[in-house]
Amino acid sequence: MTGRLDVRRVLLALAAPLLAVVVAFVVTTLILVVARDPVGQVWSTLLTAPRPRLVVAIVNGAIVYYISAVAVAIGFRMNLFNIGVDGQYRVAAFAAAVVAGQGWLPGPLNVGLGLAVAMVAGGLWAGIAGLLKIYRGVSEVISTIMLNAIATFLVAFLLRKVAVEGGGSNVVSTRPLPESSRVPGVPLVPGVSRHVYGLVFLALLVGFLYWFVLTKTRFGFDLRATGASESAAIASGVKVRRMVVTSMVLSGVIAGLVGMPLLFGQDYAYGSTFQPGLGFAGIAIALLGRNHPVGIGFAALLWAYLEQQSNALQITAGVSDKLVGVIQGVIVLSVVIAYELVRRAGVALEQRRVASILAAQAAPAAEGAPV
Template sequence: MSGAQPPPATRAPGTRAPRIDVRRLGLALAAPLLAVLVAFVVTTIILVVAKDPVGAVWSQLFKAPLPRQIVAIVNAATVFYLSAIAVAIGFRMNLFNIGVDGQYRVAAFAAAVFAGQGWLPGWLNILAALVVAMLAGGLWAGIAGLLKVGRGVSEVISTIMLNSIATFLVSFLLSRVAVRVEGSNAVNTKPLAEGSRVPGISVDGLIATPSKVYGLVFLAVVVGILYWFVLARTRFGFDLRATGRSETAAVASGVKVKRMVLTSMAISGGAAGLVGMPLLFGQDYAYGDTFQSGLGFAGIAIALLGRNNPIGIGFAALLWAYLDAQGNGLQINAGVSDRLVLVIQGVIVLSVVIAYELVRRAGIRMEQRRVASQLAARPVPATEGSPA
């Protein structure tokens, strides 16, 4: 009968119903747990050698954040997430886009100058500025892509150099278009009009704080969904992943690698262009010499920590933001430098990379043993004419 499910007896002999692979699940959980354990032990050893109060440090870092800190963590994680996704796009292509920091600076400046003119009303101005930011970031990253496919220049070298160029170029252009802030030495672009500002989201009904979550937190959600969809459900995503794993195999299957390199760098730069948008439209309302820096380099670490997975990157961004927020109280409550958080973050990243590699190798060995045992247990049928 059409549409009816086949009875159990029609299942092919020797097949089983799908079940959870306990071994694979255990390996997936082992890597982050091992990384956290190693990071805890190594950091504790560092504290002991430096003669810092171990108990006070961990007590401060494990203390439940205040309501206003929770909002700050979510806001910081939003920006970190966008930065990490931009890096991860390149990583999946086996491209090391170290230039996210310069790309988002150029993009934020371009978007701020455009949106500050107020050529379009309200949300149209915001949406157009987002497009300007993506185009600016994509074009800046495209320079590194062109150098790689045209002249064979490593994207690591070119993007690092472009970071420096972007910093000085934006600083020069800012001095030409900036509006001086009265009573301050700060130099900013023209402030955004009230109608071009994205209102924050109040969470006073959930936690008692007047602080608000960035309205563009949903931008990070959309970017994460698009990242997953393109990589997992489109031909372009398949070609991108295939090229990243084996360029030779990709060429053999008809993929135009040079085009993929250029396109991937441009898309990575376009995503990097969105990094500063929550800050521009939800907090600063202008681009100036006090605009937050270092977001691109944090994205590299977070992408590694999240293993280029959109969900993993989300947890990694929250962890990174949590450590930043809790680290502010180290100097006051534990009597140690807040720079200790940078040490902890670095140890965590190294621990994760090492732990995942160890677990990956252990998984390969376990799979090889399993396959070998299955082959050894399977009888080999004799065929006519085969050698004895």
């Protein structure tokens, strides 16, 4: 019976993502047919194996998306919707760029200082939403959305104050990082001049700590228990108000690291061209990966793969690259629906199994009962 149950769990776990992929494929195909776009050419382009240079770009994109999704997932596991990762990483990246750009410490120490500043800035910015929730009852969804807008304009305002304008360019950015504070890339893909971000190990560390804290510590148990049932957590002695603030701050701390691979491994400054939208992509990726560290990793790779393949759609298939955004949205929606359907199917199967066991146990008792 145990072996059968294990197989059943595996099949149920695989059913949801497979169903989501099939639904996304069908819906996207229907959209292409209605729009009279070349269906076969679109799918052949998207499913073509990427070249080595594109593989590096996919991995680099997945690194940033992974950290963003973990930051969102921490809130999700607490039943908190931290929609403010986008603002938190902007504030954190700007603060880290300003401090690390001064070059007060040598080499790796300056990188460590920048990472610490980013984590503190992201945590403090996220903590505002946590405090508003427990003291004023403000929904974290509303407060983090508002804080995103405030962060965008605040960073733009401060950037004008401290930025150094490049000659002959409209790009405004902070002072460039010293050469000794730039993290070299890792040549993971042979035969390509472009390297994977050196801070790829930061993403791996974030994923490991996320798994370890949630599954192996008392704090992780309290966090998951509070997210599952706040009343039950209170009854077991968990200080829910403190957990809300701590979880939001911890989510912001991880959000502060989102822009670090870009800052120390690619741009070497924070400017008006710093990559936007990473926080919102993290929300979708966390949902797609079901808040699991391994699932988030696969989801981040899929997200980055689709984005990189979007450029080829315009060249080879003559289709707008916006189609990738449609596919991504359909996949996320399909995953949410598919996992709910599979969850209900699993509950129904479990109920039938328990009922059959009870019926089997009751039958011998009935046979041996006195007439």
